[in-house]
Amino acid sequence: MNQTKPSLKNWFKGGDPWVWLNAAAVSVSVIAVLGLLAILAVNGFGHFWPSDVRLAKYQLEGMDKPVLVMGEVADSIGVPAQQLIDAGFNVDPNQVTHNRLLLKVGNRDVIGADFAWFLEKGFQDVLYPAEVMVLERREWGNFYGTLEAVKQNGEIIAQVNGDNYEAVWADFEKTLVRADKIHEEIHEIEKSAIGSINHGMERLRLRERGLELNPPSNTALAIEQQEIAAERAELDAQYAVLQKELNQLYQQIGRDAIVAKVADGSEVTIKVANIVRATRPNALTIFGKIKTYGSKLWEFLSEEPREANTEGGIYPAIFGTVMMVLLMSIMVTPFGVVAAVYLREYAPQGPITRTIRIAVNNLAGVPSIVYGVFGLGFFIYFIGHHADQAFFPEALPSPTFGTPGLLWASLTLALLTVPVVIVATEEGLARIPRAVREGSLALGATKAETLWRVVLPMASPAMMTGLILAVARAAGEVAPLMLVGVVKLAPSLPLDGNYPYLHLDQKFMHLGFHIYDVGFQSPNVEAARPLVYATALLLVIVIALLNMSAVAIRNHLREKYKSLEH
Template sequence: MSAKQKDLKTWFRSGAPWIWMNAGAVTIAVLMTLGLLSLIAVRGLGHFWPADVIEAEYRVPGQESRLIAGEVVEAEQVPRARLAASGLPVEAVGGEFMTRELLKVGNREIYGADFTWLIGEWLSNQQKPDGLVVLERREWGNFYGYPLALKENGQVVAEGAAIMPELLKRIERTNELIERLAILERGDIGHINHGLERLRLERRSLELKGRLDAAVEADLQARRAEWDIRYQALESQLTELHRELSRDSMTMRTTDGREQEIQVAKIVRAFQPNAMSLPAKLGHYFVKLWEFVSDEPREANTEGGVFPAIFGTVLMTLIMAVIVTPFGVVAAVYLREYAKQGWLTRVIRIAVNNLAGVPAIVYGVFGLGFFVYVLGGSIDRLFFPEALPAPTFGTPGLMWASVTLAILTLPVVIVATEEGLARIPRMIREGSLALGATKSETLWRVVIPMASPAMMTGLILAVARAAGEVAPLMLVGVVKLAPSLPLNGNYPYLHLDQKIMHLGFHIYDVGFQSPNVEAARPLVYATALLLVLVIALLNLSAVYIRNHLREKYKALDH
């Protein structure tokens, strides 16, 4: 054996190759993760940038040319033969590939679709006119065109260059009116409707108990009359707000010469992207980004924000953590500290480990069958008979979604807590007992505090899995659209029976159920990035608490 072979053999025996191999695997995994997050961030966050709008002449061979305007969303090289097979009149001569561009042309009520594919070689005289205006609307998507006149109650109040400054003022006014309308409808009127519903349930409960006499009926009618008086006082405000919202309108002309009348109340914002400076575009970008995380969805979840989904995800995860932590800790303490370590305990541990591998959808079916139909139906019959046949807890909602996730993540917390209890030296327990402490005092004042970092590790793993689950939630409480938050000012304030939105389900719905696929695609990336950030924030909070506990009880380990 040569010296080089001996050195190579010694090098392998030292374990250095495996260290380098592990380091390389970790590096590849980190780079892949960063690459994936970067891809999601670029494609998602780029959606909010106010892109320039082109105006061009589009001439299909053998047809009349037409003017078209829109944002270039995507461009790709397509084989000429493939375009010819689709029926397009491409020439037989020329290059092998042609450019195909996806344009967001908006004006859905006129063109029938927001996006269209065009052949790049057939676009000519491309320009970016400064006067082209983009109207972001509450429904029907964007509108691209030129403003002709701004009207108030049918009378023209601005034309030409005076339209845009006046339009921006009136959009700001209508946005304030819409905010007041939302507060009125969901706040004051929502509170009145909640009070009327509780009054109806109270009457039905008294009727079922046989306590509904003339005096009680008169009292209920008097209380209902008070609610009606309060509603009538608000109804006039509601009518006035709707009248104010319908006051302003504007006439727009598309690039190809068509005119369209648009209510200013339906416009979220108006801007001229081709004339905007870089600071103006940055300001617009951050406004849109803030709207995404703070507003409600609209346009079949393809526009607006995702705040209800963020709120639902965080609230459900916190309730799940409150439920799973005590159950997981108690089960682990019993298995490690009290149960006799025999074959039965080993079987239970094997069962717990196997539960961690059960598909999530199975937990969803179990939650729907047991928690919703059996347990929820029993709760309705025992505590809410006046609401029947309408279910209260006998239907999917926040409570059952949280409990289902708690059952799903329970094995993770049990295993992590058991590992933490097993690592505590026996001499610490014996020292506590020698000083006169009882077994329970030793457990709750010494052992469990020292094992708390391991418990937090289990909770971190549980939060990471629960916050990203989608399949079981589709069965036990998460819906496509639930703009009303389950936490509000109406008694009992936290409405555990209410359905919620969830970021994971929102990604599925926008990506696979949206009727407007092209508009939904960038929001899938943006929502996915937001879900990762929410999970990371929850995990970092738990990691901070774990590290604090670890430092606090570090001295006891030595």
């Protein structure tokens, strides 16, 4: 005992307990982060895996006859027996819990709901037929059933009869591939070609309005009007050609349809043009499921949303998030660095400067929604309104910059994060030895040259640290963006081929707001839940990639200017 006490005392005095405590804290943090990412990945990206579809009879005591149920298991929970008895179910009270399954049955246009709960004990003769197909549609969600026939112009060209199911399925796949190609052509014409024509028409309208507001001489006015009329006639001719092509494409894509049978035996006709993807998950091999999973995941990352954001992809939200963060970074860095340089290098170190530093630190703690209200009032209602009157009078009363948009959202977040950049840059400037500055001045350099060529390059890693912190905070903000530019659905990107190419006045989508909208505003909660997890994980990945890029630049600058610090 006499030897144990001194050794235990020395162990505490040596600091070993604090080392183990810190190691435990770091381990718990890493496990928590990895656990969170695993939950998001499993519940989010696992949604795209093509699950097997069951076909079974379902009957509980009290039901006149069994009903056929077709769908894929989406979730399962254990329900206490007493709760089921209280709800009127005849179950065994000696069994503590009974399993309850949530099946995605689809066919919302037929039965009115995508999901339904069933007691597992009620299922009989559970089968997984290879003929069962899952159709992802542009409207009305998934369809579950079996293929019966393929139609063209209202006439059956292939019908299931005996053992020819594979041949009919092959015919259906051919029509689906052809419809997808036509749909891509339609999308290209409507979004790009006709979109450019509409942009040109709007430009001509604003040009005419400008002539009305500021009429030139009669001769110049006549020339301008002739030019506008000629350009409009050319655009009208182009539009007529494109509209004729569109009509032909719509006729071609509308001729194909299929006849499918649902679980209760009734038949429905589905336009092939309304089908995005058709699979038979029960017949897929593991490699086929991996291929389908990759296709659905790529669609999620690269396509526009459908069905109130519960189907399709989130590419516009990814693009909007990255674009907003890049613009915010371009705006916040110069302002933050200039403010920090002034406070550290030029401002008298007196009460006023100390008060400014305190104010900057306090700004970092202001709730983000306050910045949103400020951005709405100052940037949009004041600056945007006066900018419209000064530079875009021909567009009034429709606002150009006097409405929420990408520019104001980026400026609002730049204002929100500028205190972080100021503080980080000031700390970096304070760490530069005074001898470096004095050596540069002794060699004949001016103070401005010393600042520009010596001090700022050495402080650049600290600037990048401030930018990293700014990006980490700004990319996940949602509350202020709801007031200054983010919307539920904006499939048109703010960057396109029409002048001025980057449209800072347009509204945009954001991953953070997409999570809020899908998770709390969606009319189809069960269908939206997996997308909330997937989008949350994607937002984390986007923020991590942006931060890793900034970290790589910071490390490069740190190595480059390390020799100047010694």
